[in-house]
Amino acid sequence: MPAKYLVHTSPAANRFEPITKSGIIAWEEGCLKCAVCVKKRCVYKVYEKRGLNPRQMIDSIDNLCMNCLRCVQGCPRELIHKSISPEYAAMGDDYWSPDIISKIWYQAQTGKIPVSGAGYPGPFSGPGFDSMWTDMSEIVRPTRDGIHGREYISTAVDLGGTEGALCFGEDGLVSGPEIRLLDIPLPILLRMPVSRKISPNIISGWAVAAKRLGTFLAVGAEEMVAAPESCRPFLMPILDGEVACPEGVRVVESTFSAEKDANSFKSGNDARFVCLRLPMNTGIEERVLAAARAGFSIIHIEASPNGSFLDDPGKTMKDGIRAVHLGLVEAGIRDSVTIIVSGGIAMAEHVPKSLICGADAVFVDLALLVALECRLCGRCDMDLPCPVEMDKAPPPWVAKRVVNLIGAWHNQLLEIMGAMGIRDARRMRGEAGRAMFFEELDKSTFQDLGRREEGCEIE
């Protein structure tokens, strides 16, 4: 049995006061000046510890408050209120919601799984990955001593393709082309977010994180000089156009045309592996098939940051991954290619859900920036000052925050695999039978009832 893979995390404090969901509003007007004010009864001593952060001009009360509502309920004149912070509500967008952003901050800070209390208060279905539920039937009979015990759950995956069958020569030995694989200990690769200005400090920190995690960081060929030399084997330079392959790397990513033969590209490059990047557009399944038949053994499919097709926001990456996987299965060449997906991987649950839909691994991109306290305000795109001074983030802190985030996601992957009774992440690929899809359940349950026409009365 190989050594157990563990991601070692350690707290990495926030550099700035985080934006919290709710704030305290305490009116002074009408105060009765009670002998024992409810503010003095706060068990967390929030009002006593309250202060002003002069750098950010932020009142610390919102961060110190634990939301017990004791003071809100106890004030006889109802002068104390809790309200949703408008700054919090304005963060991100519909997909990268304030809740997702604040949970990424928490995981990057602590390396721990966020716990929201008993029960699940959210909706049970929604678009994209939210319309999927995994089969947790094994949760009632977990392994002898839990997912971190003696029974091994492997999250390792291979990058590269294998032959459909072994060939033997007359001497009885295995013959045929050499099978070349790169194995990484978890199905997560890191990637520089597109269309964002990233400072050399951050590239350096991300590269160190990729090395510590034993995975790869896909980074622009021009930007990779910022990474320490020792991290080079863990970099995947992105070669757009005819850029020469940098020395010392094991795999490169290219947009090289799938119509040409993959081998003609490989022969001109030092890297042993080439990852072909294809946009997730309509007809992606045919393009992936063509690329796999042309000899590309690692294919990266890039969806939009909001988890949809790039040319059609109405189609979700979940459906795109399923179509690609089933196309390769029907063609009988699924094992000859590794599929990595990117875009919209915003939560830990998106990793196992992508695998169940048919991906081998995922690229995490925008979440790497959010781990560094990014608020997704977009000010950097407009050349305005960053509220969290992103370019001043020290590389060791960057590396720690990213390792913490991926460590928390890795633990959540183990939880899901343990609950599903799956001991190997490679076995999870395409296991759609172990998941339920809202669209399919809706169809099979209600299609016999027919369609209700607009304006038609139901008796």
Ligand code: SF4
């Ligand atoms: S809501 Fe609770 S924790 Fe927050 S300030 Fe009031 S008493 Fe303290």
Ligand code: SF4
């Ligand atoms: S300005 Fe800073 S916080 Fe805002 S999106 Fe850019 S990096 Fe993130």
